[in-house]
Amino acid sequence: MAADCIGDYRTLKLLGKGQFGEVYMGERRTDKKRFALKSICTKYVFRGISMDRILREVESHKSLPKHENILDFIESISVGGYLYIVLELCELGTLEDYVTPKNPDRETALSFMVDLARGLNHLHSNGIVHRDIKPENILLAEQARGAPRCKISDFGVARIMDIPSADSKLDGRFGAMGSLAGEEYFNTLCGTPIYLAPEVGDKHYTKHCDIFSLGVVFYVLFSPERTREGRLSPWVKNGTLFYVASDYDIKQQIEKHVHDEGICELILSMLKTDYHSRIPASALEEELLRVAVPDDEVFFVACFLVAVTLMFLIFPAPLFVLALFLLTFGCWQFVPRGFFRGIL
Template sequence: MEHILQNNHYQLCDEIGRGRFGTIFRCIHLLSGQLFACKLIDKRLLSDPTDRSCLQNEPKYMSLLSPHPNILQIFHVFHHDHFLCIVLELCHPHTLLDRILPRPFPEAEAASVMKQLLEALAHCHRLRIAHRDIKPDNLLFDSANNLKVADFGSAQWFGDGRSMSGVVGTPYYVAPEVLLGGDYNEKVDVWSSGVVLYIMLSGVPPFHGESAAEIFEAVVRANLRFPPSTFRSTSPSAKDLLRKMICRDVSRRLSAEQALGHPWIQSGGEKRDLM
């Protein structure tokens, strides 16, 4: 694989992370000196058909969605008999999850992150693509601190009236309609984003369990609460947005575009009473 990269003027540097399907390296474009990220995937390790599908999905959907200021940009894809190499925009190694772990976010900071995430999802949904695995681990930041949505391996196109099905996603963040086994729409991404916002503001997920099965049961019940110990200082407007994003009734759940228009997002997370 190294010689294919060099033939295309890229040189692998140090390892900076590991994803579901491969190792991520820093790489340099030899002609310009510009730094990129390179995801190197050993196709021989992907025996599962679902994994192989994810491998094809990621570069396809990222190419369709690029460029967008809040979606990780893809530059090149190089194929080899045994390897796939994807050259991507270089971001900080720390994800949103790493930023949340030390402490909850002030509302203004959480609103700034959520606005960027919703901008990216609104763009995806306009192009009839659902991400289906929104979680803090998949949200990166560039050198200018702009949020970048990454990992489109579970993405799916829902154009021409197509519905989506299949259990994909991550326990704490997956929408209840996904777990119930029927068809669903792109608002699964809004639910997951609402869970991300809840965690940014409180430091804990809204639905708990000792195992994946227990978490799934709590998600399906969707009994959304705001414990005073963690939400005492949270504004009514932020809670209102959370209720409208983490809403079990899909017909009443906001779309990404509607969530962008919510007063809390529009005010930049300013603590003001709902009118």
């Protein structure tokens, strides 16, 4: 049970229950700004996880450089046998809360995918393997225009890893930092089964397991299938989980619901059962942008910008503004519904 006042914060209401405790909406008394407060009871051990390990994982989030697609860590406060982690508040809820009723269109789905690719690449670039990528651990922040912004959250089972040097032959098998041995970091079964990568069944964790989990998340953005309870349903056929399905069965399932060839091929490259063959997070954003902005759209916008430049050079200021308005009005119906339309 949270106290009414926690440091400089006043709890407003219970938002839900996380892996290690309850989550509250809190308000900072100095400026009335609202945050999420996650409570962890320091008197107990959760699933064999000591409080020291939890504190180390809090430190991993605290030390992570800020990124627009990673939930912001504000501070941590110890009060009355509880550790409170103060985080950015995303009042739109989780990705599952959004996708289940709305069934986002292609452009919105691609916007989410780019956000998540950027966030995951930020984690991996800073030596963190999340290990529990799923819709419930992706929060949505409202933006002034366009689709909400996705933010990866919940580092409860994340691990800090040494980033290998360029000539490393470890192929992603990072060593663990800190006092805990690598075996303790990698050989503990964790994550959510329906989003797990195949190699996790053998208790083998690398950055590639996050790619597989994110591939399943990408798939559910396009799949209309739901469970009896109305939740997202990432199954292959006959209720088979992705991590035990064959490459052939995964391909059949993805092609069943993802009809855009470029997106389909990208998701399949993330869901290879052999983790060595999966696309890395560092290349994922570039591939998504290539899919999101096809060549015909790039050509159209290039021609539009050339026309604007020529008008700027030819016409005086008042005529340029009028000509630009007429050009934009005349071309608007031909602008592709995609990334550049949001800019124009």
